[in-house]
Amino acid sequence: MNEHAMDAPYRPAALDNGQQGLIGKGVDRYEGPLKVSGAAPYAVEGAPDGTLYAHIVGATIGAGKVLSIDTKAAEATPGVVKVIVEHPDFPSSGGSSREPMSDWTDAIDHFGQPIALIVAESLEIARDAALSVAVTYERREGRFDPAKQPPVVDHKIGFLPNIVKGDVDAAIEAAEVRFDQSYTTPPHFPAALEPHATTAWWEGGDLIVRASLQVLNGARETIANQLGLDPARVRILAPYVGGGFGGKTGVGPETILAAVAAHEIGRPVKIALPRRQTAALVHHRGDTVQRIRIGCDADGHIAALAHDSVTSQKPGRNFLEPVHFGTIPLYAGEHRRFTTALTVVDLPSSGAVRAPGEAVGTFAVECAMDELAEQLGLDPIELRRRNEPETDPTSGKPFSTRLMLQCYEEGARRFGWDRRNPVPGQNRQGEWLIGHGMAAALRGNFTVNSEARVTLTAEGRAVIETDMTDIGTGTYTVLAQVAGEMLGLPVSAIDVRLGDSDLPVSAGSGGSFGAGSSGSAVALACEDILAELARRMNAAPEELTLKDGVVSAGGRSSPIADLVRGKPIAAHGKTGPGQVSRRTSQASHGAQFAEVAVNAVTGEIRVRRLIGVFDVGRVLNEKTARNQMVGGMIWGIGYALSEDAVVDTRTGQFVNPDFGEYHVAVHADAPAVECHFIEQVDDQANPVGAKAVGELGISGAGAAVANAVYNATGVRVRDFPITLDKLLPGLPPV
Template identity: 60%
Template sequence: MADQEARPTRERLTVLDRAVQNVLGKGIDRTDGPAKVTGEARYAFEAPADDPLYGCIVTATVGTGTVEQIDTGAAEAVPGVVRVITDDPRFPADMVTSMQAPDAWRLGRDIRFFGQAIGVVVAESWEAACEGAAKVAVRYAPGEGRFDPDLAAPDEETPATAFVPPIAKGDFDAAWDAAAFRYDETFTTPIHFPAAMEPHATLALWRGDDLVIHSSLQSMAGSARAIASALGIDADRVRTFAPFVGGGFGGKTSVGGDAVYAAIAACETGRPVKVVQSRRQIAYGVHHRPATRQRVRIATDKDGHILALGHNSATVQRDGRNFVEPVHFGTIHLYAGDARSLTTSLSRASHPTSGAVRSPGEASGTMAIEVAMDEAAERLGLDPIEFRRRNEPRVSPSNGKPFGTRKLLQCYDEGARMFGWDQRNPKPAQMREGDWLIGMGMAAAVRGNFTVEARATVRLEPDGNATIATDMTDIGTGTYTILMQIVAEALGLPQERVTVEIGDSDLPASAGSGGSFGAGSSTSAAALACERIAQAIAAKMGAGRENLTLQDGHAIAENRRVPLSEILGGEPIEAEGHAKAGEHSQAHVSSSYGAHFAEVAVNAVTGEVRARRMLGVFDVGRVLNRKTARSQLLGGMIWGLGSMLHEDGVIDHRTGQFVNPDFAEYHVAAHADAPPIEVRFIEEIDDLANEAGAKGVGELGNSGSGAAVANAIYNATGVRVRDFPVTLDKLLEGLPAL
């Protein structure tokens, strides 16, 4: 069990520890829900504009080569086409980010990947723009591409730019050679697309020399600077809006190329321009999760205690980009083992850009490590939960730091009890219902927790109402609601008296929605602002802060209960909160944890897999809103199920073209695939994580859930698949006879 005695102690109470409004944590309905279901909420492409034009991006139809000539005559002749722009050197080839300079395209430049953007057709209608784009004739000089990288022989060791560095601890080879038991297997995972419901879209309009952008973005901070950099203008001339975002999953953490194309087209035409990437274009123009090859080695003593743990991976990236999928991220602190070898190498390919997709590292890494733990447990003759229990570290096995809250063992125990784990037959292929083979599996879940710099301004008005303003986004996760709950709880206000303003780059810069850090960071900034307001209220009452209680719009101290409007005396109180990683971030390990359980049925004749039920039990610190947190975890679990059974972005190794870049061929889990799913919390406020006491939720459900399904399939059939996804063709040959 984690060594709680070694855990650092808290330094001070926060405003939430003193709060008594009893709003925070409740499963309150989304405050933005009515706007969404009535159509009042406007997404990027729906933002109003006077007499807008529509742009369709022109993309390359070769995997590599050089553009020699572009003929736009046929496109310009299409009725409704206003302009065809192919020669602006500011055009981005794929993504624009605040971290890298734009990868601009110019005539004569090499085509680096199939689907690379090379121009835009602007028309009076979207249909005319698309027809025009299809008629732009491009002549290429063919090039040599590398479309099938050899992940067994990667090109680079872990680059210095990698988010997660390699870890080498102890003498791995000596521990391996001396072990009583050794496990050594290789797993592969495919490309995954961040296929959000709302496509990547932008409305751009110029007001004199100033540019207004409505775009589908996960993060506002830096978006104006990135667009300004691409256009070569001052950042203070650009303002971006994203009040509602229809999903992101990592693909919208950067400013999309559609924003720059729309801005240039709007400047050229003098009219507002809307640009949306089609579903097929998104596969190329938005970064994807890359394929991986993972070798997992586990060496133990005779009793199953891990002596050496190896998780050595290779992944893919195109030339000119430095993102490395952090495959072994989840493995770093998960299991004991004094000798450790954790690396991720890189292969270069003529593929579209790879980048962070929901649960980068853990989503693909746990697919391997959690199946490996299940397989090793069986070979050792141990129950999978018992094997994990024996290797639960007291402190981080990689750096020796103590953990914050870590309720992983409790997640195992509660999950096993609720799921009926004691009814599982450990011998595979023993449970049948007619033609169906029944099996149960489990896996651990882990997601690193971060506090990212975030600012928020809270204003308590003279009438006792409050407004919180921050450029944070809501990508369907419930940001509007939890920010309202934080302020209502901290200032003792009924929820209807709090207004939330987000999604505007002119507001105080927040962490944005990504990496599971958005909620904890932005609510911490809000809590800090509320604490400053509470201190000001206490001073006005002549009371010490420790003696002040805020409840139901009143301040209570010194045997007095006074309405806030009376205390304010006609003057508002405004304060800014600034959250950032503190010394505890360096002193301890902060992660979210959980345990996944799955039951599946596999048809013994066809190999068809049906998930019958799933359960997840999670430790996420303070639960800010039980309804929205449950929804995020439930959605992540469904993605994990779909990743293990369906999702597979396939590249034609002859051309570099995706053969399944849309929902017709790239299969995601549908309603019929998703079984009854239960989500439970083991809650302990993590006062070391941040001022809100909350740890990341959004990506945890996707970490390990697929492995639980794969382990259940093995328990049902006795067929172990290590080349994911687990499709029926990989099961049929090994299925037991009826």
């Protein structure tokens, strides 16, 4: 095994000597033909013969307990095979301790909580029978309104601790210029196109699940723990996942219940959550209240910065939205305070949704910087330039790479920022008010333990194997490019096998660390293969040139297939964090620019232009990277203007849990979004020199739109999303 922890910069980067010309190119998706033809199997497809369908019965109260469940009518429905209402008597094995099944209890702590399962010969029968289940409850007063719950400061949950450096209060009090405003964001759904779904069956004593999951190794451990199994008896298949956005990073009740039902009945069982159930059974992004305080001198140099937030979570969960995650390294200032308090609620769990922390934290801090710039009479970019830190302003660590200033400069040039009128409400085109805004973008970068196996076959093809998932991000394609670049093979000569928990353990898809971590594992495995090919060529690895399936060194050439000599060459690569990961501050950076038109009569907002320039280290695939960035930027439009998961504070029920009422940005809402990269290989990030991409695009995008709306209208909305009712009263006369 070629194992490399990032204890030092990886120089030269693993891909620097490749000759195939694949890296950075917009190579078409490896699995694209399968997806567009409908042949790619998702979680509810390709099930064994005899598969049954199940539907979860959810609680219709938000707080209390179940007194009785009458299932006689459901059981009598033709085609119903079984109704499960009791805790299943599931056998333990291998000495594992039995954990309570997820969310399966008589006590009700959120609306929609699973209380029964209907298993039938068809989905229609299961859903119809579920309507006949009669439940009697004992209600209790629920904590459904986060605003009415007392904030808990010393909560001890979440991965991001509070940070206090210096004396913020005193520094703000002594500052020439002081800024103090609060901003709010609502709950958000991770509304992936593919439903959360599982098909489960048993082969002997082994559980097989075809599930829509982002991180297979962690899911395997969770499933085994929930069911009292040895993890070796659990196999997860997730070759194709139709989006996740963080909502599929954990194991939901549909997976556990499908496994239990399949075990009790002795037939495969599949569950696909309807869209309206997804709101109750899949975590959402928590609501936030954020207070930004800044103290600076008259020239805009920040002395003190405070980002204090409150967000909600249900009891018994350890996740807390890391609201200030992106603020910590963003701007200079000696005195610093970053805190997040907790409000305890009886609502479905909040959890990690695309760019946890940065997606909503940038709304507050980037709108605050826009407001402060106006207060100082400075251009918003100039204010940011004056507060660009040379090292991480909180930890003091050096940046691995940071091209934020270049992103500002290039974005401003492409956008035409110098033609912006800084006075709000002055740019009119008929009854439309035109505005321009910008914001910084930042997403922390991580390297996560990841493994991959690469095999050169007797025919000279390369086979890549890892349990890494592709959730629409282009993993198949990027890993094929890495192997092809290093081994001198076209993508057509590479087979990629993903999404099987029996394959080498990867980082999984989440946190924007997938491509850098799994790609590095593939590259390290290829390095071992190169060493073996060099030995067979009687040359040093650095003397080799590999291109189009031919190896050359010292004036000699040989087809790769001839060097393999009929016996496959296999290698295993593993990468992970190390000392350099801890010694440096690592992030991807960017600048977002928006132009909006606001109708002075109706308040309608149209985003006309959205341009982003980003620093993401090495770009592995220009097309898939741009796809990720543009998707995030469009999501930022939705966050700014429409996405709002509304809770009925009388019942604890989300009142808009489907796409009919939860309004994501669609084609008509999005202009021709532009994304550009400023590329600099980051050899301190990982062996392939790539940094976070997937979640960077949403960071700052909403704030750029919000700042543009203010520039257009002079109406500053701090309670997101910006809806008509918040704009109309303040619009200038036509």
